Amino acid sequence: MTVSEAEIEGGCNCGSVRYRVAGAPLAVAVCHCSNCRRQSGSAFSVNIVVRADAMELTGELTTYEDRDTESGAPVLRQFCATCSSPIQSLSAASPKIAIVKAGTADDPARFTPAVHVWTASALPWVEIPAGLPQFERNAP
Numbered sequence: 001m002t003v004s005e006a007e008i009e010g011g012c013n014c015g016s017v018r019y020r021v022a023g024a025p026l027a028v029a030v031c032h033c034s035n036c037r038r039q040s041g042s043a044f045s046v047n048i049v050v051r052a053d054a055m056e057l058t059g060e061l062t063t064y065e066d067r068d069t070e071s072g073a074p075v076l077r078q079f080c081a082t083c084s085s086p087i088q089s090l091s092a093a094s095p096k097i098a099i100v101k102a103g104t105a106d107d108p109a110r111f112t113p114a115v116h117v118w119t120a121s122a123l124p125w126v127e128i129p130a131g132l133p134q135f136e137r138n139a140p
């Protein structure tokens with residue numbers, strides 16, 4: 001099956017969680033915040049912002065309610081209950097969007113980041129491409 005540019009499909013390492021998003025991404029952002037760094041186990045996370053009501057998920061997710069946020073509104077970090085691949089985050093402060101972890105997309109090369117956020121906590125060896133918008137904290 002071919003996936004159109006207006007759809008995103010992906011899933012976890014073990015295959016028990018799969019998702020499909022109708023519609024093109026609203027944004028693709030690299031987040032350098034400490035919480036994304038810890039959750040990913042990497043230097044940053046690459047996030048695809050989509051409409052929450054466009055996200056269709058199958059499989060069992062475990063949710064971690066992350067309350068260490070700037071706004072104080074919790075962020076629900078959801079990952080595969082079996083293999084722990086991070087799948088999406090849902091913010092109580094922005095209930096209409098879902099933040100999908102780009103590395104779980106079947107075709108992650110499609111999602112080139114267009115903005116970097118939380119650069120105040122970016123690791124010193126990370127090079128942000130010149131010309132991309134950057135925000136020290138959340139994007140306004």
Ligand SMILES: [Zn+2]
Pocket residue numbers: 012013014015016017080081082083084085
């Ligand atoms: Zn899994």
Ligand SMILES: [Zn+2]
Pocket residue numbers: 031032033034035036037045118
């Ligand atoms: Zn983050």
